[in-house]
Amino acid sequence: MSFLDISPDSEFPIQNLPYGVFSTKGNPRKRIGVAIGDYILDLSEVKHLFNGAHFDCTPHVFEQQSLNAFMSLPREAWREARSNIQRLLGKQDKTLSGNNELKARAIVPRSEAVMHLPVQIGDYTDFYSSIHHATNVGIMFRGKENALMPNWKWLPVGYHGRSSSIQPSGTSLRRPWGQTKADDAAQPTFGPSKLVDFELEMAFFVGGPPTEVGETIPVNKADERIFGMVLMNDWSARDIQKWEYVPLGPFLGKSFGTTISPWIVTMDALAPFVIDNMEQEPKPLPHLQHEDPYNFDINLQASIKPEGDSTDHVVCHSNFKYMYWTMKQQLAHHTSNGCNIRAGDLMGSGTISGTDEKSFGSMLELSWKGTRTVQVGSQTRKFINDNDEVILKGASSKIAPSILREIHAGAKPMAIELGSVIAVLSCYLRSRSLNEFRKESSNSRQIQTQFYIMSEGMITFNQYIAWDFFPFEKEFSLGYCQMLPSTNAIFQPKKRIGVAIGDYILDLSAVKHLFTGPIFSSKQHVFEEETLNAFMSLPREAWREARSQIRSLLSKDDKRLSDNSELKSKAIVSQNDAIMHLPAQIGDYTDFFSSIYHANNCGILFLGSKDRLWPNWRRLPVAYNGRTSSVVVSGTPIHRPWGQLITDNAEEPIFSQSKCIDTELEMAFFIGGPPTQLGETVPVEKADERIFGMVLKPYLVLSARDIQKWESIPLGPFLGKSFGTTISPWIVTMDALIPFLVDNMKQSPEPLRYLKHDDAYNFDINLELAIKPAASTIDHVVCRSNYKYMYWTMKQQLAHHTSNGCNIRAGDLMGSGTISGPEEGSFGSMLELSWNGAKSVKVGDQTRKFIEDNDEVILRGNSLLVDGGVNFDAMASVSTFIENQFQFAEMNIQHHGNVDKTVSLIKRAVRMGYDSIVVNTDIGDIFNEQSQMDESTEDEPPIKKKKKKGKRENHIPDPVQIDVSQINTADLEVAGKKLRLFR
Structure with missing residues (x-):
């Protein structure tokens, strides 16, 4: 019992104690708290009262503005915190209850609190694990005989979602716009979605220390990494989704908004409600088997409150127990390929539907694909109307677990209330700027660059050496700095931001005080950061001002640096002494599929007809969301992933290491500028203002083609892509690339208006893919391509990405997709070069069909203008697991x-x-x-x-x-x- 006066029907008794992040009008700073009755205990005020092995030395985790630091502690620390909180709130302990001054600061009425996202979400994955929902959708679209896809009962099907658009309960969403195509229409149209749907879901947050790329989590230890659960509404635009869905799965039909409840209910609070797992037939493969129960009896309901109505009307009663795959299995599967996780990653259940019509968890099912109406009070619905309020609720009661209304009418002892998810869908009329894009130009010359990698012993030590990156003399008396690639390099003991110049790096933190002008007079702190995100979040004018001033500092005429020996010794660092890191903290990662020759090759290989493209391919930039945590810097070894595979004639899959590792020759661009708001779009005419610069990306998602083949239907790439993506450490700015602009590829049919731009925004960048076998002393080029083979421009990709109102942030990464040319020697992947393994590719005196162990994959890129150019480089190698993480005893x-x-x-x-x-x-x-x-x-x-x-x-x-x-x-x-x- 608590010393606070807690109503017997409160959803937050002392047995619950969910975590959240809140602020108040009197104190706008975000703080961590736990809900108790009608109050919040502010943990920042009582952190000094915590005791135990973990909190004697780490009380600072409750001073943070999100739960990430606390969640990254081991499970023992979570339990220790829960014990301390229950002690402080109990009747017997007087430490808090007997201190009126402290109590006044620490106990905050919930009615005065503004709730925020509890966690800085890293990656977001949504599964598809309710068997009744999957069956319903399958019957609707494929018929009863093919209701479940062949892989559904063998693995937890999932896809990567968009983390930037996840919002706390109460956030209003705007009706998304997008491309849709009626079945009888000759071409698609662009307009507001008419089929917006809710999805009744739950989700769990990952906790514990971060894992490394290549590390796995065995199913029998997965519960140690599951911190707690929230309710989730995965909003869906069914008409947008239908047109864009093939071949890469959900994208803009999902990314315009996802709503979660603000309170995270811990797994210890939910422990009394564990029930037996759903029977699984066939028996899962060993890496997914666990006998202990890890399903939960959690009653769920979805309600709709129409505009002007005083009450909400329940349209669905369901229960979390209808989950076929457990959270332990989901997490074990997610990491089985070596995909790394971080505290704060969010993993959704997928729509949770029950056995009868009243328990279907989406309007798609309740209206049976729009063929019948759903009663909502005195009104009817097939999908969600403008200004409808959708409310999800969830609760568990040990005494009356099956009667949701009993919990609301009078909570029973040990009742756990998950809170509610509320969001209002409002009408949104789009406005679009018609300002013309003005192409920037430069007559400055560029100098060609060459890179190489050095390795020492068992540890790969990556040094990027830029020869003649810019011409210079020993005292920097002659330097014309046209290309200023930005990166984050570590000069012990702190990571710092620098630009490459010759064999050197200019440490911008050492010269930041020399920057002048209205922007940097108040923004010098951006070069004190350990990543480029703060600088990239400034407007394009700031990037250009920085570029101009850096060129000035390194020029012959400016003596502020060249004549200051003390400053020069601090600011100029040899690249030989630098260890390169990821240049930005990547928010969301998207990969497009925009090279027409690559798409055509894939169509021939998998659709079986020459010049076969998917119907939507020439109408929109097809794409999918990728995994940000597994994006690593060039030189990082990638472990050969394990996964479920199936041969063409096999009746069931096996769990094995991938034998079809591929690399994809890509480039990618980083987003810059201030963050946009949910519902805001970036018009194609202004998209270039948001493109900071480019990197090479040897999609060392070294795509595991055999894993990808079995898992990719129906939701697109997942574990076959998430075990590692490598990017070059230097970001080449778009201003450096302006001299290499070339005409855009001719597009037929003409794009819809929101994707049309007449100005050139394609680039003449020569690319090559090389492989260096383990025993070889040199690398061997297997492909020469060019960025100009991109059908969709970066401006079109970004405009399309945000056309549904999906928000963007500085540091978001957007990949081009494999860049292939028209001839065999220009195909940008081993899949194409070997024609899906049908022929061998010459690699020196060896041959390859796919990438072999300890091969080094090296990508190079340069743009030449007369005798100069800009250059990129990226490298990664594939290695076997040192240790099989799945130690099946016998x-x-x-x-x-x-x-x-x-x-x-x-x-x-x-x-x-x-x-x-x-x-x-x-x-x-x-x-x-x-x-x-x-x-x-x-x-x-x-x-x-x-x-x-x-x-x-x-x-x-x-x-x-x-x-x-x-x-x-x-x-x-x-x-x-x-x-x-x-x-």
């Missing part, structure tokens, strides 16, 4: 006399990665039963006979253990390999 195989079946099970266990296989026999020893086991066959491994030791009676046969370390696991047939057996 596979127990029960032998009942059928030798062929038993050996088949052994082979399957080997393919699935087991480290130990135990065969239990109860009808004699399988290895003495049939002579066919003596000799090798093409399909079966030869196994030695076991010598009999005489007759034994009344005993349990000893198991036979297969030492799988002697088996070539890369050979799925394990043909010709002896299995070493021992008792």
Whole structure:
């Protein structure tokens, strides 16, 4: 019991204590608090009262303005905090209740609080894990016989969502605009969505220390990383989604807004409501198996309150228990390819629907694809109308878990209220600026650049050396700095921002006081940061002013730097002494699919018809959301991912390392400028004002084509892309690239008006892809392409991306998609070069179909103008796992006399990665039963006979253990390999 007066029907009793972030009118600073009855306990005021192993040394986590630092502590710390909070709020402890002055500061009425997002969300993933919802959607679009896709019961299908557009409960959303196409229409139109829907979901926040790229989380430890849960409404524009969906899954139909409840209910608070997991058939692969219950009895409801109505009307009652895949399985699957996670990552359940019509969790299902109406009070709906208020509620009660209204009428002991998610959909009329884009030009010369990588021992130490990056003399008396690529380089002990000049880096933190002018007189702090985000968030005029002043500082005529030996020794750093890092903290990452030759090749490979493009491809820049946490800087080794694979003739998948690792020759641009608001668009005429600069990106999502093939339907790329994306550390600014503008590629049919621009915004950038095998001393070029083969421009990509009101932030990264040319030698991926593995690619004196272990993949780019140019470079290598993260202790195989079946099970266990296989026999020893086991066959491994030791009676046969370390696991047939057996 709490010393506070808590109503018996309160949704926030002392057993709940959810975490949130709030502010008040009297104190606008965001603070961390826990809800207790009608109050909030301000943890920043009581942090000094926490005790225990973790909080004796880390009380500062409750001084932060988000929960990320606290959530990044281990689970023991979360439980320690919960215990401390319950103690402070209890009747027996007088530390808080007996201190009136402290109590007045620490206890805040909830009615006075403004709630904010509780967490700075890193990556957002949405799963598709309710079997009834998936079945309903499948029946609607494919019929009863094909309701579930073949992969649905084998893995938790998911996709990467947009984190910038996640908003706290109560945020109004604007009806999104987008491209839609009626079934009988000849071409698409651009306008407001007519089929806006809600999705009744829950989501969990990831906690614990961050993992590294290549690290996995076993399913039996996944609960240690699940911090707590929120309600979530994943708003969807069904008509936009329908047209854009193929081939890469949801994009603008989802990214215009996602609403979550502001209070995170911890898993310890939900522990009393654990119930048995849903029965899964077929049995999941071992890396997804867990016997302990981790499903939850949480009653859910969705209501709609029409404009002008005084009450909301329930349209759906559902329950979290209808989840087929558990959160432990979702997280284990998400990281099974080595995708890294961070505290604050959000993972949605997908729409939660029950068994009957009244429990369907979306209007798509309730109206059955718009074929019937849904009663909402005295009105009807098929989808969401303007100014409708959608309210989601969730609660669990140990006493009356199945009666939601009982919880609201009078809460029972141990009742947990998840709060509500409320958002209003309002009408939004778009206005668009028609200002003409003025092409900037420069006559300055550029100097060609060359890069290389150095490695030492077992640790890859990446040094980017720029030879003749700019011409200069020893004392910098002659330097004409046209290209000023910006990066974040670490000069021990602090990361600092610098620009490359010759063999050197100019440390901008050392010369920031020399910047003059109205912008930098008050904004010098941007060069004191450890990333470029603050600088990039300034308007384009600031980028240009900085560029001008840097050129001045490095010029012959300006003596402020060149004649100041002390300052020069601090500000000029040799690139040999620099370790390069990611130049920006990446917010959201989007990858487009905008090279027409690459798209055409993929169409031929997968659609089977020459010049076959998806119907929407020439109408809009097709794209999908990627994983930001796994974007790494050039030189970072990438582990060969594990994942679910299936061969063409197999009846079920296996869990194995990918054998079809690919690289994709891409470029990407960073977003700059002030952040936009949700609902705000960036017109194509002004999109260039938001494009800060470009990097190379060897999509070392080294796309795992075999993993991608099995998982990508129906929601597009996921684990086949999220195990690593490499970018070059230098951002080349758009002003440096202006001399290399070329005409845009001719677009037919003509784009819709919101994507039309007549000014040139394509670039002549030569690109090449090279591979350096492990034993080779040189790299070998396998592809030469050019950025000019992009069909959709960066301006069109950005305008389309924001056309639905999706907000953007400085540091967002947008990839071009694979850049291929018209000829085989210009194809930008191994998928195309090997024509999906049908032919070999020459790499020096070796051949490749895909990337092999310890290959180095090197991308280069340059733009030449007479005798000068700008250059890019990126490198990454693929390595095997040092340790298999899935340490399956053993596979127990029960032998009942059928030798062929038993050996088949052994082979399957080997393919699935087991480290130990135990065969239990109860009808004699399988290895003495049939002579066919003596000799090798093409399909079966030869196994030695076991010598009999005489007759034994009344005993349990000893198991036979297969030492799988002697088996070539890369050979799925394990043909010709002896299995070493021992008792």
